[in-house]
Amino acid sequence: MSHTVLVCDDAIFMRTMISDILTQAGFEVVGEAETGVQAVEKFRQLKPDLVTMDIVMPDMGGIDAVREICRESPDAKILMCSAMGQQALVVEAIQAGAKDFVVKPFQPSRVLEAVQRVLG
């Protein structure tokens, strides 16, 4: 069975792109969220194998969402999607429990490598 993924990003563009990269590699994108609150709710509901999480989102940012998800499910596998220049935030996300990160603009190979590491 293929791995299930929840894609969290406030931009449809980014969600689509990430979903495409992952779907083509054989993953099953089971849900999308555009706010941190939604991310937490959908995680509870869908229990995906993997979450990709944008950092800056309205209505609870990605880092708080990571914190919230990891509080309930410490083994959650969360991959942060960051922009250059967000190093401090990425570090904060890692400390909150995120397992890895990729940096925009995305290169599919890097995204998939990171996904493998997270699921590994």
Added chain:
Amino acid sequence: MDLNKYAALFLAESREHLTTCNRLLLDWEREPGSTEAVAGLFRAIHSLKGMAATMGYGRLADLAHRTEHLLDAVRAGRAPAGAGVVDLLLKAIDALERGVDEAAAGADGGFDPGDLPAALEAAAAAAAPTPAKGAVRKGKKAAEPPAPVSAAAPLPMPDFGEEAGRVVRVEIRPDAPLLGARAHLALRRAEQLGKVTGVMPPAANFDVQGFDGRFTFRLDAPVGESQIIAAIEAAGEIASVAVDADTVQTAEWRIPSAAVPAAAAPSARSGQIRVDRRRLDALMSQVGELVVARNRLLELAQLDPGGELEALGARISRLVSDLQAEIIEARMTPVWQVFDRFPRAVRDLARHLGKQIRFEMEGEGIELDRAILDELGDPLLHLLRNAVDHGLEPPDERQRHGKPPEGRLVLSAAREHSSVAIRIQDDGRGIDRRAILAKAKREGVVGPEVEILTDDLLLKVLGRPGFSTAERVSSVSGRGVGIDVVLTKVRAHGGAVEIASTPGQGTTFTLRLPLTLAILRVLTARVGTERYLLPLSYVAETVEFDVQPRTDVKGREAIVLRERVIPIVHLRALLGVDGGEVPPRRPGLVLEVGDRRSAVVVDSLMGQQEVVVEPFDAPKGTAPLFSGATILADGTPALILDAAALV
């Protein structure tokens, strides 16, 4: 043997032990069944006795001996920690503290413990069971009777031995994005294997400019070399991992920086020496000068791209960054070194006022620049006292309001971005805004039109020098003096204070402080013909101001960013600048201080750099907008804007 050499060491270490004792006694009082607390107390007093005896401080050693004897009796008899015994031991600790200070000042002969020795003796006799001759104690073998004090006891010098673990060297692929974050990931993988210590450069500096992806640490883990390598490589983007054999690094000449619990055995401090803080200050200020010189060098190097000067400049730049990171790390001190004295103070005060308070501390391992930490003790104590005296209600009043009789007071420290937030949180009655508002109106602090005191306004009112929050003057917190002192101290270090208070539910003060003083990463902005600097740690993002949709909130101009309304601050207007050219498209810097944000509009951005902060005495009449000043690489002075004053 020249004992003078050890006097400073004796003083520092004895004080540490006594602080530990205070804490352990309170633990023990809360949990009378705890054998750990008694064991820790016994160890600490025993060490003190040995040190005092070695130093020739006979009276002090004698008092320590008697204290130890009582502890041993309690331990052996497993007598519960009666309030009487705890109080007596607290008195003994106080006397020992006095004795240590006097002995260090060269006056051990004059140290007078009063009737304490007799009281300790009597208590020891009462606590100890009187076993029949030859009776064998249950369990482990009988505790050794305390050794008589002798000046020939061995000198318990700190052990300069090795720290446990293997040295691991990691190099992240230089082309990997966000090297610092990747390094953090690698470190986390290592932490899952065992205990990680001595990270170099310190993890707090992974995200500084100049970090080249190479770092080392010591890992104490019961796994093989190949497992360590595999685990770290799994963090991704790793160029190389090397695990050294169980070699010992040369002694690390640095002050303790790891969050070693105070009760830990002396071996936990191994490989460390104490360094006078003034030396570190001097080093820091010299490195500061070096940073300025380096910045100038890099500017000159740009005139000759590809030349030898550029290569040399880059190399020197990296070396200076490393040096700076090392010194900053050497100055970092865990907050417990200041927090440790608070439980005792809170307990004594609560008793004095007849209140029941559960005092908790969190995040004691969080580190701050020693220079900042040292200045925090008094403001924090003040806020804690305020909470105990005015915030938390007496038990009967709490019960009348349906609360548990025991009030809760929490002092916590947490890392947030590149700052540290220290919170003092009580679940007391909260601040009476109406009373304060009325008073503020009477004193003309706020206009008659103000109807509600927001948290921000509340802080402004409370922070006015001499503004009294107390309904009555008490012997404990005085006339409510102090919030202004707290504000001044914290702001002087580039920090900010926030307050949140809900009637009936309690009050929280948050002190936000930079990790380190002296060197600051800033964004340089042009306004008119002047350059102003903004601490980068508060800049959440930059936006193109003139293309953002604008709106209006309560008469204030604001932009809407991702559905969030952010008030605009025009620096030109605020600073009264009208020279220079206003470009058609200006950048807006979104500042974030705690929950508050603002978009600061400047004429243009000129880049990031590191600057050495010089204290800044604003001339009278200057708007309170600046937190410091600096000299830029080209020799011109520039002012550093206070982010907290702009949001």
